Amino acid sequence: MNRSTLKTTLLLAGLLFSGLCHAQAPDPRSAELAKTVPIADVHLHTYSYNGPSAADIVEKMNANNVRWGGGVGDLRGDIANALGNRHIATAGQREFAESFIRQGPSTLVATENIYFRDLFRDAHDMFAKGMIKGFGELHTNNENSGPQPFRRKIKTDNPAIRKFYSIANEFNGFVQIHTQHNAEFTEDILRLSADFPNTLTILSHCLPLGQPEDLANLFKQRKNIMCELSSNGELHFRLARINRPGRAYNADGVRPRWKALIEAFPDRFMLGSDMCCGWDAHYNEAITEIRTNLLPYLRVDVIELVAYKNALRVFKLSEL
Numbered sequence: 277m278n279r280s281t282l283k284t285t286l287l288l289a290g291l292l293f294s295g296l297c298h299a300q301a302p303d304p305r306s307a308e309l310a311k312t313v314p315i316a317d318v319h320l321h322t323y324s325y326n327g328p329s330a331a332d333i334v335e336k337m338n339a340n341n342v343r344w345g346g347g348v349g350d351l352r353g354d355i356a357n358a359l360g361n362r363h364i365a366t367a368g369q370r371e372f373a374e375s376f377i378r379q380g381p382s383t384l385v386a387t388e389n390i391y392f393r394d395l396f397r398d399a400h401d402m403f404a405k406g407m408i409k410g411f412g413e414l415h416t417n418n419e420n421s422g423p424q425p426f427r428r429k430i431k432t433d434n435p436a437i438r439k440f441y442s443i444a445n446e447f448n449g450f451v452q453i454h455t456q457h458n459a460e461f462t463e464d465i466l467r468l469s470a471d472f473p474n475t476l477t478i479l480s481h482c483l484p485l486g487q488p489e490d491l492a493n494l495f496k497q498r499k500n501i502m503c504e505l506s507s508n509g510e511l512h513f514r515l516a517r518i519n520r521p522g523r524a525y526n527a528d529g530v531r532p533r534w535k536a537l538i539e540a541f542p543d544r545f546m547l548g549s550d551m552c553c554g555w556d557a558h559y560n561e562a563i564t565e566i567r568t569n570l571l572p573y574l575r576v577d578v579i580e581l582v583a584y585k586n587a588l589r590v591f592k593l594s595e596l
């Protein structure tokens with residue numbers, strides 16, 4: 277083998293290796309900032325049944341420099357009081373889940389649903405008084421994720437979801453949706469976000485089953501669509517006993533296509549812990565994973581946006 281053949285072989289081997297494995301060394305400035313940057317946790321579960329106490333939530337947030345939290349339900353007065361202006365208060369998840377458990381998926385699309393009646397009646401008042409900033413987490417399609425009895429698939433553009441969007445639209449509020457990518461959803465969300473331009477859509481977990489190109493397609497067409505990155509590392513798969521490497525990041529860093537996407541649309545991404553499913557005790561691990569496997573691998577000027585500045589902007593929160 278002559279020298280140039282050897283060179284070509286090594287180059288090809290290098291390309292092949294970098295395609296298989298995305299181990300990267302983080303920029304030292306990014307690595308340093310990632311350890312301490314304040315975080316807004318926009319997928320902070322606060323279940324009213326068997327959920328953590330308000331004191332527990334505040335303690336865990338403080339221990340991890342998570343300064344703001346919420347974005348998903350249930351809406352609990354004790355947590356609202358304990359967090360004050362750190363709270364991204366949200367309604368609708370409890371009603372949505374209760375309706376599903378008691379009536380099945382078909383009534384989730386009906387505005388006359390008795391589980392939504394009080395919420396639709398009271399929501400204007402709650403927005404006006406600053407008691408809520410949005411709705412969520414509303415699961416429209418989780419047929420391939422989460423605990424089996426909780427799975428369902430309904431169309432996202434349906435009369436009940438339209439009602440949530442129309443109320444949020446009056447108050448520049450948000451709707452956080454947990455769904456998974458498919459062609460019908462793409463059409464639905466483009467239609468909803470055009471019809472309700474003041475409503476911000478937050479896609480939970482950055483749209484499971486979506487490729488980075490699918491998110492780029494939505495972000496290019498609509499300013500009022502964002503996503504949050506929870507459940508995209510190794511921790512959630514491990515807790516769910518699924519043997520899979522992280523979808524967007526793992527111990528080797530952020531996958532190149534996801535890094536490119538986040539850095540191309542740095543104002544569309546936020547962070548979340550998503551300690552659903554009885555995993556409250558793992559909160560510290562969830563934040564540590566973000567600070568270790570995700571943030572250090574982002575460009576230094578993008579880290580603060582993703583960690584908290586985008587959340588401050590869209591939820592109208594103040595620096596603490």
Ligand SMILES: [Zn+2]
Nearest residue numbers: 348413550552
């Ligand atoms: Zn969730």
